[in-house]
Amino acid sequence: MSEQHNTGLPSESTKKKNFIYEIINEDLETNKWNGNIHTRFPPEPNGYLHIGHAKSICLNYGIAKDFQGKFNLRFDDTNPSKEEQEYVDSIIEDAKWLGVEFEDRLFFASDYFEQMYQFAIGLIKKGKAYVCDLNADEIRATRGTLTEPGEESADRSRSIEENLDLFQHMRNGEFKNGEKTLRAKIDMASPNINLRDPIMYRIVHETHQRQGNAWCIYPTYDWAHGLEDSIEKITHSICTLEFENHRPLYDWFLNELGIYHPQQIEFARLNLNYTVMSKRKLLQLVKENYVDGWDDPRMPTISGLRRRGYSSEALRDFAETVGVAKRDALTDISLLEFSIRNDLNKRAQRVMAVLRPLKIVLTNYPEDKVEELEAVNNPEDAAMGKRNIPFSRELFIEQTDFIENPPKGFHRLVPGGEVRLRYAYIIKCDKVIKNENGEVVELRCSFDPETKSGTGTSAKKVKGTIHWVSALQAVPVEVRLYDRLFTIENLASDENWLNFLNPHSLEIIDDALVEPSLQNAKIGEHIQFERNGYFCLDSKFSTQEKLVFNRTVTLKDSWTSKK
């Protein structure tokens, strides 16, 4: 961002962020929409929202906010066989959590069904739509191919009166599923297959989660979507690239109807490496129990990321970072991780927790002495204050912070070596105790009383500082470590995507130890386990008796990555 202030040009928030802002700024200049800007997010309630939807929500809501326009949340509930109330509820919850405000503009496409029906009658009367008797197989067979035109249905020439009558009977429920359809009369030879007399209504005898049994004919996406946008006076109907080929149809319907006509604009959907982003695949992971639900912390769903410990701020920042363009992209997950680290670093309470404990005994420290040592809650934010942590003769440190035969450059604890215990003393490893298998089970160390943290009396310097917990006061907890859900970057084109599930995507440690202050941890809090990463209480499995922590993300590690 430069410091130039060009009076007369769009303000900071409305200036060109991407090609869509460019279009909107042009529209504003030409007064195309009388100064109105109105966007929408139109999910089908057939699954939970994922981070790709978050990108779209942020885009649409961001535009409304930046241009002082309006934003609608609209459910595109036109297919009762795939949609459920549970999904409606989760989508509203996730959208709100993301921070979007739609005030009273929560809409349902199904509330427009009667209006759509009347529009369809208008098209029939104009000779632009007809009831077709062809079944699904026949329609497919007569659609032609990518390189050959289709054939016209014999019903194409039905009279307007007959079409009107038949359509009424369709609505009345006098036909079985699939027996008849209403089709637009466009062009069976169009090089764009979407224009080869597309279906507007199909018969589905099924209970709609909102409309009950009021309807047995349901509008298809192509027919319904432009109408929804038109009814709501949307100005910019933003959707993903796969609808590009549908735009001529979107325009055709609205032009033939002669009604308010929003502009459809397509952008590239978000893809993240090492995960999947299609609702179909996510549903399969849930249904077949590869994960413990839509909100499994390994899922790229908004609810999964939330349970994992991601903040809505981080998600919004990420959406901003990935940008908006028309080219297909596969975004590196490290971009997301940067956003969450960046956010949590500023506000997460620091705490000491030992994931894989190794006992140490300070042989020269008094048997029953307990010191209360002062620790900083967040070095990034002094306002977060300080706390005391207990220190005593028997402690636990991280197993990985001691190596008997260390590699070059390792500056933690080694036999005969010294290291600082965070907020406490410098200790020296005097003796290594092993079990019959030769595994290190305990260290005998001595501490240097002159090196107490904060006293400034020590001239001694050590290269490493490690975290620890006091054995007596430490609280045993369960910790869940997550890794990428899949082992390969790009699963988009692979039919055997399930073969690439990462068997180590979840690791459960049931005997981790945390400092006593964590007894009071609350669900929704973001906490940094020093040197280990950011964690949060698991909203599903954590109980008062057994705290369960999820690792949101590790800290950036410039040591292990070096090896």
Added chain:
RNA sequence: UGCCGGGUCGUCUAAUGGUAGGACAACGCCCUUUGGAGGCGUCUGCGGAGGUUCGAAUCCUCCCUCGGCAGCCA
């Protein structure tokens, strides 16, 4: 051999006929009682070939290449 839309550092994204820049990643140095954070620095890119122009990522032509489309899904 159809139609539509794309190809800029490893990744994402700017530059709209006038010095190819930012972020992430990586690497190096400094600093550090988190091998965190922070600071400084380095690194690498216009798919190709022609053309127009004083000047092309940008305009034109051809080629290569990637994605989407043949649901009564969205």
